[in-house]
Amino acid sequence: MDYFLALVVNGIIVGSIYSVVALGLVLIYKATEVVNFAQGELLMIGAYICLEIIVKTGMPFIPAFLMSMGFMAILALIIERVVLRKMLEAPVMSVIMVTVGIGVILRAVVILVWKAISIPFPEIFSREGVSLGFITIGQVYIWSFVLTLIFMGLFGAFFKYTRIGLVMRATASSRKAAESMGVPLTKVFALAWVISAVVSCVGGVLAGNIAGLSPELSFYGIKVFPAVILGGLDSIVGASISGVIIGVLENLGGGYIKDLTGIRGLGPVAPFFVLVGILWIRPTGLFGKKEIERV
């Protein structure tokens, strides 16, 4: 039982990072109908930039973290202004393919600058364990979880209580209606990319703190897909909850499949099996909306 609980708790903590990254993916999808295949690469770049600021300037973590978020906001603005805005009238599939291209370029930049090796993140949060009774967890995990919750709360409050948050929700709800109310859609799209890049940076720094940095961090972009699809591509709440579900499934799958079969490395695959099962029953995901079409 303790083993099971340990896997669940660990899964919740890792899953909370998936939730943050999934939030970014859903945000862009809701605002622009584009699935951003460069989400993982944005996460990776954010983590590397934070590391670079800390190592090169000796700056404390918090200001370095905030600076890297600022950097990611500017990077997202540049990507949106230079590449994506020109494709406003283009078919969604073309824009999606462009995001794949952006991902490839960002990955190449990381390999060029930091090489394809694993770099440990400076120890910001202690790795020393804290006993929760049935399980001992490293402080770095607990801090990651707490920071994730804080950021999710802040983003939730932003969308719920600010005027810009309302405008973004309105645009996601009906682009045409928003346009008819005078909302400049290009600005909303740009803001969606900025917020998405910033949340990716948060996810990247937290994931980097736990496992170190390498170009493999970009695989988070793929790993969060089950969470996003499971929650419903258009549901922010769904993506957040599903991130945790996927994290738990991944841990349980990794733990038990390894024990039962002796085969290692099947953990990350487990969520995809569950995903297929759920989509079979609910094609729009657990929280996704069914499209209503007038005939």
Next chain:
Amino acid sequence: MLEVHDLRVAYNRVIRVLEGISFAVPKGKAVTLLGANGSGKSTTVKAISGMLRSDNGAIVTGKVVLEGEDVTRQGASRMVRRGVIHVMEGRFVFPDLTVKENLLMGAYSIKDRSSITEDLGRWLDFFPVLGARTNTQAGYLSGGEQQMLAIARALMAHPRLVLMDEPSMGLSPILVQEVFGVISDIQKTHQLTFLLVEQNVRMALKVADYGYVIERGFIRLEGTAEELRQNKHLQDFYLGISENENHI
């Protein structure tokens, strides 16, 4: 207030929808554009409000003049700032937002934020059906309630000119009467300028002072509401009304 001169519009650069129409909407009056499906009515209001681009449409030639100023090809956000609000065909409320949030979005272009709460209270009082459901998601409202919400949301923007596209669409005859009653009330009490696009000729001519009939991108007929009501040609041929059968 609004003048449209020789307007020609095409979609995807090749599909010509308007073939040079001209008309005027005087300040404080309600003017209606009548015509069958596909005649170009909705395209006309989209061309005025700057909403053509999202449908891959564009003004090929012609001019849109608002209070003496050339506003041809201005985007939707600029037109809203100039006080031109487009209530689109099919209502287009924000289905995931509450009634109150929908109304707040109507005030998006209002610079004086302090007046918004007062406006909100006023329109919720004016539309009791909305006042009773401020925290309900708009997607769960009935068709008639959504139409009321779309009208109230437009009024939150302090419009000078309201472009209303087929408010009767998809509504039962009783609701159509109710919606047109509200439009007529607002137009008269607030001296608003309305350009009303409709297929429901009878109702539109009850509200409007003047009307134009569009067919296949051309204006075929115009006159005061009374003249159009009496026009035998309009009744028999264009819009299928006869003395014995009043189409609603």
